[in-house]
Amino acid sequence: MGNNIRQAHRRQWRVVLVSCTALVVFAPAKSLAQQAENTGPGIVLDTITIDGRDxxxxxxxxTKTSSGSKMATDILDTPASVSxxxxxEMQQRGAQSVEQAxxxxxxxxxxxxxxxxxxDFFKIRGFDAYTYRDGLPLGRPFGGLREEVYAYDRVEVLKGANSTIFGVSDPGGSVNxxxxxxxxxxxxxxYVTGGSYNRKEVGFDFGDNLTKDNTLSYRLTGKFxxxxxxxxxxxxxxxxxxxxLTWRPTDMTSLTVVFDHLHRNGVPGSGGHPVGSDFSRSRFFGEPDYNYRGxxxxxxxxxxDHDFGNGFSFNSNARYSDAKTDFGYAYIASTPNDGSTIARRDFFGNESSNENFVIDGRLQYEVNFKDIESRTLVGVxxxxxxxxxxxxxGPAGSIDWNNPVYSGxxxxxxLISSTRTRQNTKAVYIQQDxxxxxxxxxxxxxxxxWLDIEERNRLNPEASGEADLSELTSRFGxxxxxxxEMSIYASYAESVAPPTVGLDPEEGEQYEVGVKYQPTAFPALFTASVYELTKNNITVTDPVTSVQSTIGEVRVRGLDLEAKAEITDSLSLTAAYSYLDSEIVENGGxxxxxxxxxFVSKHQGSLWANYKIEGSGRRGDVIFGLGSRYTGSYYFDNGNTxxxxxNVVVDASFSYEFLDKSTLDVNVSNLFDKKYVAYGGFGADFYNPGREIAVSLRRTW
Incomplete structure (x- = not known):
């Protein structure tokens, strides 16, 4: 009951907050509008950069991002940590997955x-992260599908509890x-690529104008x-x-339609290795006849996008997607400790489908009045x-890891679980700078x-349920x-994650202060931030009854340092360090x-540097890249057993330009084939990815 009272008090406080903030926001806007009207013709602002991309x-x-507020904004002016x-950068490092990016x-x-x-497995500031595409939600990576990074111009990481910007999310941060x-x-x-593990790959990305007046343009991108x-x-x-296809009927209007198709035929993983063993990564103890990930x-x-002039603009994104995924594999469920070499295995499989339609519309108004610049965004x-x-x-046949014989x-x-979920979300938001x-x-x-959720349990209809929730989040900076060249900031932000029916949503809040430096002498951005992040109503499952409940709180206090710099025409670097002091504050006894x-390390850091030797005569440019990633010790379970x-992992790259705009690229991840147990403790060990080499011939124009 105490928790319900606290929730009620919090909702009452939020209602007062909305009312007061509305007065603060709209009263000056109304005054500014009246002043603008009294001063004669409306102010015509410069053409607005809608997507904020460099x-x-x-x-x-x-230097710009739209992830900080859904308005194209200089990163220097954004009261949040944005990477x-x-x-x-993805091409230089040869990133083939979101994790590598x-x-x-x-x-x-x-x-x-x-x-x-x-x-795609990743955490931001110690918590799982929600993902978005062009500002529209995709969902949690865990349980979803692996994105193709070649489809994207950039990957934006917004750190901290920021449901006010994109909507429901976890408190650690978001990836757009x-x-x-x-x-x-x-x-x-x-390009064409060959490399480790019989890799053969071709890709292309090109475009042009279809009309002489640049009103109609196309782009085609593919990877096989x-x-x-x-x-x-x-x-x-x-x-x-x-x-x-992009259509620009005027300088003030553009319409883009994009279709993409992603088909993968892979496997879900190695299935693990016996605990304490030291087999080659190539050894497989699953079942070849039941090993798929589609x-x-x-x-x-x-x-x-449309700019009305006089400071008004309208932007809208919409997306329809239809996705189907599945996987099935056998994994080592337990490793004996009595001297036996027979490991118990289990089968695990999943089939899922998702159909989604999402649309977002935003009206933006910019106006200047004396020494005040106002930007207002209202969206639905x-x-x-x-x-x-x-x-x-279900159970799979055991296997002798010294003499593996596959049983099929x-x-x-x-079938142990079968559910169907329908969710309708409606949202309204306002942002004021x-x-x-x-x-x-x-x-x-x-x-x-406003979340309307319906969950149907096909195996146990009595366990079905519905939920109708209204969640308000705020952000101040x-x-x-x-x-x-330099700015300092302080911010407070909230997050809320959609719950399972019958449970309260997981909520988060974060306090953060930071400093950013963007020199004009050369392209660079240096950032530092400290924060305290708390997540409440964490969903836990009783190990005896398997009943879920929302009891728990986790707190993370941390420091982030990051630098991206093109110091000279020959030298560029990316550097990062994070300190995370994380603690389970409550866990229901x-x-x-x-x-x-x-899975939360106290320390982690990385450094990547590129050095270019200018070409001379018939010799083209040569670029050497070298990087190192440090991940501190972390526990496999909340019991810290x-x-x-x-561990430190080293990556490297090499690029040589020949002819004109043709290059030979070599990328190596885990250069020294560093091997360690990245996950384990339940019956099997899972090693970190081993050394992988890719050689590409690339032609640009």
Whole structure:
């Protein structure tokens, strides 16, 4: 009952907060509008950059983002920690997955499940993260499908509790993928790649104008791969295609339609190795006849922008997607400790489908009045999804790891869970930026999400249920520009994650202060931030009754340091360090209070540097890249009974330009083939990814 009273008091406080904030926001806006009317003709502002992107194919340093407020904003003026991984950075490091794209980012941890390849696994500031595409929600990576990074111009990481911006999410942060769209110029690249694990791959990305007046442009991007994974009886095949058209009937209007298809035929993972053993990563103790991971998704995205002039603009994004995924495998369930070499195994399978339509519309108004600049954004969002999920589980034949004999796949694997979920979400939000004397920026954001959730249990209809929730989140920030190159900020932000029917939503809040430095002498961005992040109503499952309840609180106090810099024409670097002091504050009397949450390292850091030797005569440019990633020790469970030690992994790259705009690229991840147990403690060990080499021939124009 005490928790219900606290929730009621919090909702009452939020109602007062909305009312007061509305007065603060709209009263000045009304006054400014009256003043503007009295001063004569309306103010005509410069053309607004809608998506806020830099040229991500030519620099590792981004200066603008739309993830901080859904308005194109200088990162220097955003009261939050934002990291941007551009297309150039991903290409330099040879990133082939979301985890590889994110692994040099402050506050982000990856690869903590080792050779489990079902999903994109990453945490931000110690918590799972929600993902978005062009500002529209995709959902949690865990349980979803693995995104194709070649589809995106950039990956934006917004750290902290920020449901006010994108909607329901976890408190650690969010990842926003920005889709490749047509440009109003001719461009292109094509490549072929060969490498480790029989990898054979071709890809292309090109576009041009279809009309002489640049009103109609297209872009085609594709990637086709035939490969294996690092363990026996595996495959890693993919077919990906994306095509887009952009129509610009006037300088003030643009309409973009993008279709993409993603098909993957892979495997879910190695199935683990016996605890305490030291087998080669290639050894496989699963079942070749029951080892698959499939993905099939079709997506249509529509993006519309219009500038009315006089400071008014309207932007809208919509997306429809239809996705189907499945996986099945046998894994080592327990390793004997009596001297036997016979490991027990289980079968595990899943089939899921999801159909989703989401649309978001935003009206933005910008006006200047004396020493005050005002930007107001009002938006609405509608999100409808329908999904089904079936889980299969049962015993598999044991296996002798010294003499493995495969027994084949299951004839009939029991269905242990079958659900169908429908969710309708409606949201309205407002964001206000006020800049005083070009120095002090006040940022306020409010958002309310109405969630209508229906869950049907096909095996146990009595366990079905419905929920109708209304969740308000807020965000406040102050930024002060010490100079044109440096700013300091302080912020408070809230988050809310959609719950299981019958449970309260998981809620988070964060306090953060930071400093940003963006020199004008060369492209660079240096950031530092400290924060306290709390997540409440954590969902836990009783190990005896299997009943879920929301009892718990986790707190993380941390420090993030990050630098991206192109210091000279020859030298560029990316550096990051994070310190996370995490603690389970409440856990419903389960004895974990005071422990560290699982998979959260106290220290992690990375450094990547590129050095270019200018070409001379017939010799083209040569670029050497070298990187190092440190992940501190972390526990495999909240009980803090088993953990991995701290580890360092080294990556490298080499690029040589020949002819004109043709390059030979070599990328090596885990250069020294560092091997350690990334996940374990329950019956099997899962190693970190081993050394992988890729050699590409690339032609650009």
């Amino acid at each position: 040229d991500d194919s030519k620099s590792i340093v981004a 941007v991984i551009t297309a150039k 994110l692994q040099y980012t402050a506050g982000v941890s990856t690869d903590f499940y080792g050779s489990d390849d079902r999903f 993928y920005v889709t490749k769209k047509p440009k109003s110029e001719k461009f292109g690249e094509a 791969r035939d490969a294996d994974a690092e363990y026996d009886y595996s495959r890693d095949d993919e077919k990906f295609f994306i095509g887009g 993905t099939d998704r079709n997506t249509v995205s529509v993006m519309f 969002e509608y999100n409808k999804s329908s999904s089904s999920n079936g889980t299969y589980y 796949g299951p004839a009939n694997l029991p 006020l800049t005083f004397a070009e120095k002090l920026i006040a940022t306020v954001g409010l958002r309310n999400d 102050l930024t002060y520009k010490l100079t044109d 389960r004895g974990d209070e005071g422990n560290r949450p699982s 088993t953990k991995t030690k701290g």
